[in-house]
Amino acid sequence: MVPVLTLNNGVEMPQLGLGTARVGDEEIRRTVAQALDIGYALIDTAAKYENEVGVGRGIVDAGVPREDVFVTTKLRGADQGFASAKQALDASLRRLGLDYVDLYLIHWPLPRLDRYVESWPALEELLEAGRTRAIGVSNFLPAHLDRLAADSSTVPAVNQIELHPELPQTEQRADHERRGIVTQSWSPLAMAGDLFQQPVIAGIAAKHGKSPAQVVLRWHVQQGLAAVPKSSHPDRLRANLDVFDFALDPDDMTGIAGLATGRRVDGQDPATHEEY
Secondary structure, three states: OOOEEEOOOOOEEEOEOEEOOOOOHHHHHHHHHHHHHHOOOEEEOOHHHOOHHHHHHHHHHHOOOHHHOEEEEEEOHHHOOHHHHHHHHHHHHHHHOOOOEOEEEEOOOOOOOOOHHHHHHHHHHHHHOOOEOOEEEEOOOHHHHHHHHHHOOOOOOEEEEEOEOOEOOHHHHHHHHHHOOEEEEEOOOHHHOHHHHOHHHHHHHHHHOOOHHHHHHHHHHHOOOEEOOOOOOHHHHHHHHOOOOOOOOHHHHHHHHOOOOOOOOOOOOOOOOOOO
């Protein structure tokens, strides 16, 4: 059973879920059905991923009750704006085959476009109308959150940001905690690149009889973070949920802290990144 985190509006969100970026409809349909059968309860998608149809069909294939699946999708840059943001969620819901999502996020702040502030009241109205159970943002820096706070009393429930041992985002996590925002990690395994080859990770994995991926995911959950790792292999899907029967000790945490480099896996700096 995956633990849940309580969002600032009282909605409960599973701490670990399935990420779906860069996967097409047919493959994600199979993966979502497998994941839900294994015991996942959170599926994270986005309009930009262009796989919402597959996600929705995978949920149907799994045959699980709608209320047992926490579904997140995101507003793409091309649809930012007050009226277009509301229309965009309607389109996402049609593709997903759902009446509502559990969490709707503004995918990127896109400062040059500068429409995220006017998009936020649309998300508030969608929340009020029951089209989503919670609203939040993704890839927002503290300065972007400050601008939302200046215009609205609704605090984002979640900020989904790139976060892994090489990019631990310590200061931003503290900023979220101060505001009452749950931090959710995307690319929590740093795309399994050089991170898994680090002797520190390998040594901790051997000590606990776990895989490097399980060690890194345990690092996330032990700090109260949510995370959405991506996998399509049933064994790895199972392993990614099997991180609640051990704990990292202080030496483990200190060792992992030494891996911080500030490296972003794709170099996507929210202060300048553009994605529509």
